[in-house]
Amino acid sequence: MATVKESPPPQKKVNRIGLTVADYKGKPSTLCDGCGHDAISSQLTKAFFELGIQPYQVAKLSGIGCSSKTPAYFLGKSHGFNGVHGRMPSLAAGTVLANRTLRVVGVSGDGDTASIGIGQFVHLLRRNLPIVYIVENNGVYGLTKGQFSATADLGSKLKTGVVNELPPIDLCTLAVELGATYVARSFAGDPKQLVALLEGALSHKGTSVLDIISPCVTFNNHPGSTKSYTWGKEHEEMLHEVGFVPYFEQINVDYEEGSALEVALHDGSRIVLKKLERDYDPTDRTCALSLLREASEKGQFLTGLVYVDPERENFLELLDLVEEPLALLPMERLRPPQEALDEVMESLK
Amino acid sequence: MATVKESPPPQKKVNRIGLTVADYKGKPSTLCDGCGHDAISSQLTKAFFELGIQPYQVAKLSGIGCSSKTPAYFLGKSHGFNGVHGRMPSLAAGTVLANRTLRVVGVSGDGDTASIGIGQFVHLLRRNLPIVYIVENNGVYGLTKGQFSATADLGSKLKTGVVNELPPIDLCTLAVELGATYVARSFAGDPKQLVALLEGALSHKGTSVLDIISPCVTFNNHPGSTKSYTWGKEHEEMLHEVGFVPYFEQINVDYEEGSALEVALHDGSRIVLKKLERDYDPTDRTCALSLLREASEKGQFLTGLVYVDPERENFLELLDLVEEPLALLPMERLRPPQEALDEVMESLK
Amino acid sequence: MSTEALVREKRERHIQPEAIVNDFSIQVATINGSGSQSSNNVLMRSIFRMGVPVSGKNLFPSNIAGLPTWFTIRASKQGYIARRKEVDFLVAMNPQTAREDVESLRPGAAVVYEQSLKLDGLRKDLVFYPVPFAELAKQVTEEVKLRKLLANMIYVGVVGQLLSIDKEEIKKSVVKQFQSKAKAIALNQKAIDLGFEYAEQSLTKADPLRVEHMDKTQGKVLIDGNAAGALGAMFGGVTVVTWYPITPSSSLCEQLIEYMKAYRVDKETGKATYAIVQAEDELAAIGMALGAGWAGARSMTSTSGPGISLMSEFVGLGYYAEIPAVIWNIQRVGPSTGLPTRTSQGDILFTYLLSHGDTKHLCLLPASVDECFEFGMEAFNLAERFQTPVFVLSDLDLGMNYWMADPFPYPQKPFDRGKVLTAEDLEKLGSFARYRDVDGDGIPYRTLPGTEHPAAAYFTRGSGHSENAEYTERPDDYQNNMDRLARKFETARKHVPQPVLEEEPDAEVGIIAFGSSHWAVTEARDQLKLEKNLKARYLRLRALPLTETLHSFVRSCQRVYVVEQNRDAQMAQLIRLELSQQPGQQDKIRSVLHYDGLPIDARSVADEIVALEKKASRKTEES
């Protein structure tokens, strides 16, 4: 099964459409060595490779920030769009409205999403468009040299000594509350779980939000920071072991009765959640919200698939659009006939 | 006790600072006859009168919309500021930063707050500044003739036949979730409860959010609309009977042991919540959130004081500002002495 | 046409003139929310159906109900459809303003008014027609709620009778107004008849105004600019529309929604060939439009002043990353919230230069409903051809008022989708550089996401980019790209709609105008010619950037008057800059400015030009 592979596939291995991992790589990263964002980029690369998605069918979008630079560092054969700060949701929405056949992935940061971008984020969630929205969450503004973002921990301190006194925004809670239909929290330091969650998101028909703790080694990786590698490694608590079975690999994953939960996605893929300590059902919205509340109160770092609703209609369905990309419709289908104009003119006489 | 008075005080009655209700009135309203917003304006007038607040110590701010016009229709002797659409929170924040002795009241609409203004709303909540934030919620854009706002009911229909297919934003949930320390829901058609909640808010030291269902008689008062008078009257379910005892009236309200709950505000005023059906404690954040969730799932219209934390430090305390208004500090206190400049210059040699 | 002049002259001498036929304006003063709109439409359409050219202007408050509102119907046998400053016939239904409305009338004007208002005492030089509207309304219906509405219908009857408007045409107009709602038709017709009767029996005609049958509206339509723009967008093949409500722009998208439902749902599948999204604000609206344009859709949004300001950052991205999108700016009075329901041309400079850094944008300037339709289509061709945001600068007067026009011709011009490389093209070329100036016109080639070819992909960014769309901070890369963008803009200069020149042999004076000012200028030119024998050449600008034509026009004139509806002479400034390489030319520019929020009228323009001409001649004498 895709996600239990321990080591990355050897260079020459090809996926179901005959492409190698190299075909999914991007330009070399210019981020700091060890930046969490780079770890996420490689899992994205891996996820697309394993799903065998044609790069040309993907559109990558982002806002502004170190995190928002990353679309240049994966899927070099896909169109990419690095927009303006905090407004990626609207660009991504426009893209998928124009061409519903594209797999749209948006990459953002905590500042780009929770600070300047919270407004567009909220309204994106309400629309449930088929967009994978990734927040590379490090609690600071990396690119502008380390000021606090709206997800910074209460009381956390900058190198400069400035202390954050405002409560952090919990993006998963917001996502579930406002209508996202696939919400997960993960950790750049946990590639195995991350790739499975990404593959699930890429197979989901509505808006997926992945809040990924992604340490900023330069400005917010000091001990005590809940966005640091050490803290993450020490405190990560998995809700379940996440496995993903793509629709084209209809093998059965065997586990004892009741020891796992399967979620079928609309494209036939399945997410397999192996039970660990707790017995958690991510399809129950109310549970999801109380779980998140509990976690934030207790300061727990719970990772996994927090909430999923594979069925809720997405905005394209609500708009009842034609199957083809609107962008490619020929003039014959876009310009009404002479009669239409005559009819309107008649009504105005 | 202030809020059990049944009828508005007769014209000549004066309050503790010798002013009459007339001193708290504004210009005549230009809103549609029967607009819920006007009902709210009169309860604001009443609340300020009963609290005996000096009009000159009040600043009224708003965004753009029919609701945002209302600051012109109450407290004519207070400074008012009708700003731009969706950005009242920042103007209000600036005002209270410049002059912490002002009682700042912000009036907004559901479009002004939940649509274009959701970003500033979210960040205002995080700061917990001493601001009373009133949302006159009618589920539509009144001033632009009735388009849906982000609080419109799922599936509700406009006169034009357009149907809303996006989930409404629950402003109380957002407020509690993001840090507001006084959150209430009420109904323009329930003046008795409303005035008590307003008086409580005006006596609270942090950010108060009042989500007040305020029917738009012109565009969204049709049967079936959860923002209509009839629906409100039929479905309003009070969490408790809200009473308010101002600090300057230290009388005891008598009720049987356990039949009511008292919340002491930092200025010595008290909110008295008489039990009705349910046994609800608004000081418990988790309860508040699950209550709201339950309500929105069951489509209940619960009114009353949803959540209150009288103690949490507000942003002015966090900034540790001088007591006097920053706006009025004299030059002597604002321009550092010669030595200061010399010291800095020395360090640059 | 000399009667026009004659009549004016007489009026000035306060003589009761002989019959004035098909050449006057009626103003109806009511309270907004009282449903007078349908009455006014019926009145206007009846005259229109009699073959008399009309125009209707609605002066409404930024408010939903209870404040004063005025509707002005102008009948003009000469076909003038600009606002007319003077009111000849007043229908005073609003107690709040009745006094002022009456006082502002020209001597000799007529007033129909609610009897109880007792206005007849106010002036001696007017003709008064008292009518007990409230009383009469009771006879029409028992339902008290309906009476206010019907009182408004009654005045249609009264006015109809006094101006001898054809009863049959009124009937037809009522039917058109209330479509198939039989009950409404009957009730309203009843009210009108009552008004007619009352006027016949109780009023004695004492004013010279009269409507007579003509043949000047045969086959013509009455439509507002926003509806025309919506039609243009639809026939221009728009596929993604994003908007946020704002007066006076909302009705463009709201009417577009109606048209698209009717004509752009796929016959076979019953599915929509378009997406219309009400965004959460203007930042999102322009963002979605740009995302869609980037992905290859014909996308548009529509807004007004405050929305334009909010779109500033994104529009700069569109310019620099070269993304097509169409943005309608239905101008209203600024700055800030300003007067949301008043008209202006105050966003010219700001829109043209929108966003920080060195930016400039293509702007189309429709003057008529025809051009709203035409530019509504053409804007997409230009946006895709030049891969940049294109603005259509309309205004409240053009966008929300009723204009007479010939039915729009069915478009013959096919879409121009611009330089888009398909997989096949790439197969031939092997590769492409997104920002390279291959053809020397400054316009690069682009590919759309989803293009099935390994060479198709490129990376779009608002930060520095090389010809190959790679990130760069190199001084030369940056400067080369900026120079190419300037070159592209120069190319566009030749492709935007060119100015329209109306020659006037051996005229010393020239007039330059654009947009909704056109109609007042046309009429003013006739006034100047007739009344002062002052001939003026006329150049009507239709787009920014300005074009060569401007130079020759100015050269051919001694003095040039730039007429526009803003305080700061914004277009005149651009004209001066455009002329800066033509020694001496820009000294000829003078401004005629109108910025009180009301639609510009011919009289003000003519008077101002006459005054400035006097000054000029005095100067020349002195020197």
Place this chain on the structure above:
Amino acid sequence: MSTEALVREKRERHIQPEAIVNDFSIQVATINGSGSQSSNNVLMRSIFRMGVPVSGKNLFPSNIAGLPTWFTIRASKQGYIARRKEVDFLVAMNPQTAREDVESLRPGAAVVYEQSLKLDGLRKDLVFYPVPFAELAKQVTEEVKLRKLLANMIYVGVVGQLLSIDKEEIKKSVVKQFQSKAKAIALNQKAIDLGFEYAEQSLTKADPLRVEHMDKTQGKVLIDGNAAGALGAMFGGVTVVTWYPITPSSSLCEQLIEYMKAYRVDKETGKATYAIVQAEDELAAIGMALGAGWAGARSMTSTSGPGISLMSEFVGLGYYAEIPAVIWNIQRVGPSTGLPTRTSQGDILFTYLLSHGDTKHLCLLPASVDECFEFGMEAFNLAERFQTPVFVLSDLDLGMNYWMADPFPYPQKPFDRGKVLTAEDLEKLGSFARYRDVDGDGIPYRTLPGTEHPAAAYFTRGSGHSENAEYTERPDDYQNNMDRLARKFETARKHVPQPVLEEEPDAEVGIIAFGSSHWAVTEARDQLKLEKNLKARYLRLRALPLTETLHSFVRSCQRVYVVEQNRDAQMAQLIRLELSQQPGQQDKIRSVLHYDGLPIDARSVADEIVALEKKASRKTEES
């Protein structure tokens, strides 16, 4: 100063010239995030402490670590502190760019480089100094992590020795750099000494460059414009500061935070006399600043291009509702995200006209760190006097680079809080009208919320308002108010900082410049005079709107060159418009444009002017 010319000439003839003392530039090429900043500071300060005028310019990427960055130190005995195009001495530490860095050097230049890079083969006409930095670093410390940092300190030693920089001054600079951190001081000094030794023992001086003691920096300071602006704000009495991080503006507020902590905490109470708030974005930052200004605080925000675009709507409200606030725009290269770490003057027009409708704003144009300090204070006086947003247009070069200056004089001018009515005033007056032009200067009176008087309150709105601040849609109210705003702007024309004129008897040519271009222009004027005997008058603009002085200046010249750092000649456009009432004058305007993102340098300016002068004379001959 004629040596300057001589030396240049010789260089051109590629002769190894004699000693060049205190007149050259050193460029250090490293990788960002490698901590070279402290090494560069030590190097620069050592030369500075030797009494030699210096300037330091940091050319860094929009990135946190791993990309190329260059630091240029210019030593100039004449005191020129503009960027110098040519590099005389290169320290090549960055493998990524070493090749190109070496290739771009002028013949005869010197190169210190990491031995392993083997650069000496690249060119024959340079002086090469190979140094095994990596190797040497090992001798300084065991800690591998520290070695990269220390390798950078080693070059300080090497360069110091080669240019005979005073060892003592280096020591002192190290101490200053690392303050009281004894361990760091020791370690870094060790590295420097090692470099010194190595150079002494293994390198033989073969270039003519040398630093000698002078007395031209006595008592002077080295500071960046953002720090100076922050000091200005503090001494100007700012009380509410709202900001959102953005390069190159962030450091202004970040340094302000430090200063305020140190000097603006109330002695007795220990409480802050200010509030500094990091907002969620620029819309909120300007909103808070306006709210605070409305309530009477001296409020400010600081941002750059994208932030200015986002502030558009709110700034229009500030203009129309008349609310004071100070907005710093530290300009970077646009459009859009552009080049965030490069410099430009590309926001002039957009900022001046910011927001829809007829708007215009007061803009201050500091050219020096002194003026950043001065205008940082004055901006508040103007904002409160004229009750309007005031912009301070700095740029990355001025704001983030090191400039030499005399210590700032302690301000003598008291605050001007403008026309604010107190309760006492109101008691006397009885009443007031918020928007009435009482004094004929267009500036109305205001009251602050909290004023204890029944007549104090008024209602502020961005929609139409009468003199009494009541809502109005009346055409006359609107127009009167707009005319008053125009009048107010005219009054401001006389109060903004006036241009500085540098006369040049009987010069035909004039130069106009502003902001950070000033230093290149000053040097260019000397070059023109010395090398071409071309004398040029010079007018340095210090604010918008432009003032009368401009007219007389242009009249006094035959040809006027406007030097600015943008593509579209934005200031030249404003100048042409300002001259439009002066027949013939604007024809004299020509533009010298620099827009590649690098700070403007004297040589480019001089060369361009010479070229244009040639053209001009050719023209006159022809005609």
